[in-house]
């Protein structure tokens with residue numbers, strides 16, 4: 001009987017891993033708990049670094065994935081049990097009870113976008129014109145429909161607050177790595193709608209690493225303003241519904257009460273719901289500092305604690321799409337080797 005691989009999670013990383021395994025010729029099963037494949041990526045519009053719409057990429061990947069005869073897709077499905085056997089795993093799915101044996105597993109269960117309302121000082125959910133970055137993405141991807149929630153007018157000013165749910169002892173201490181870059185990307189998009197909109201980014205450090213630095217420079221050239229400081233409090237001006245942000249500018253050491261039409265919380269990433277339980281089912285280790293799955297430093301994808309399990313994308317920590325895709329391909333290759341390489345195709 002031919003050897004099989006299982007991919008758990010059908011976001012961009014899981015899709016890519018299943019695509020690569022299927023294209024090599026491996027019988028592959030991909031299991032996604034949501035109704036549709038795509039994860040957070042399917043909610044995005046124009047994406048950094050190239051500005052291409054996420055839906056364009058997703059459509060291309062899904063068309064190829066669905067054309068592969070050797071890839072079976074289960075949605076609205078999760079792991080009921082995974083039992084280690086001599087050269088692989090016996091798997092039972094729920095709710096349908098389907099069972100099968102696989103010889104390698106790629107875990108691509110991704111992340112949960114941080115819920116900004118967990119920081120009461122920032123007012124998300126209470127102040128109408130405080131939104132999070134995923135809500136802004138929704139506005140911009142539907143025909144550049146940028147509107148102030150309180151009165152549906154084009155805002156005269158938009159202010160981003162970064163590191164929301166990251167680099168903070170009260171929430172998560174790690175850096176979510178992709179939020180500085182999507183923030184400058186979104187800030188540029190707002191300026192491109194109308195350059196008269198006053199756009200400010202409040203930041204602790206700008207971590208637009210590697211080639212993404214050019215996006216930061218382009219944002220500056222478009223007139224996006226940068227204010228270094230972590231806001232302590234966000235208020236609503238009751239008659240105008242404008243948002244007031246109290247912040248210390250740590251460069252000038254001045255206390256500022258910054259007024260804006262819309263405040264956008266640039267949210268980071270957390271381990272997704274159910275990842276503890278899945279980790280236990282699979283017998284894999286979590287990183288103590290972040291709570292995401294731990295990977296070997298030798299290849300960045302091998303799960304610690306199990307030989308035939310590999311982690312792809314945000315399941316091992318926050319990553320942008322390029323890094324997630326590269327890791328998904330690496331995980332697929334490691335799974336292929338675990339199955340026996342070319343011998344598994346005979």
Ligand SMILES: Cc1cc2nc3c(=O)[nH]c(=O)nc-3n(C[C@H](O)[C@H](O)[C@H](O)COP(=O)(O)OP(=O)(O)OC[C@H]3O[C@@H](n4cnc5c(N)ncnc54)[C@H](O)[C@@H]3O)c2cc1C
Nearest residue numbers: 009011012013033039040047048109110111313314320321
């Ligand atoms: C506001 C915002 C803007 C962003 N913009 C950009 C951008 O412009 N460019 C860029 O490169 N990156 C961007 N990112 C990052 C990007 O979202 C991720 O890099 C990308 O979506 C890859 O995610 P993933 O597949 O690893 O995880 P996810 O998207 O989280 O996918 C994981 C999948 O696994 C499923 N799953 C979870 N648990 C289970 C389980 N137990 N069983 C079965 N299935 C399960 C989930 O339902 C989900 O479909 C942005 C992020 C945010 C929050």
Ligand code: SF4
Nearest residue numbers: 163166175176179180
């Ligand atoms: S990437 Fe930027 S916004 Fe995100 S946590 Fe790190 S420093 Fe903060």
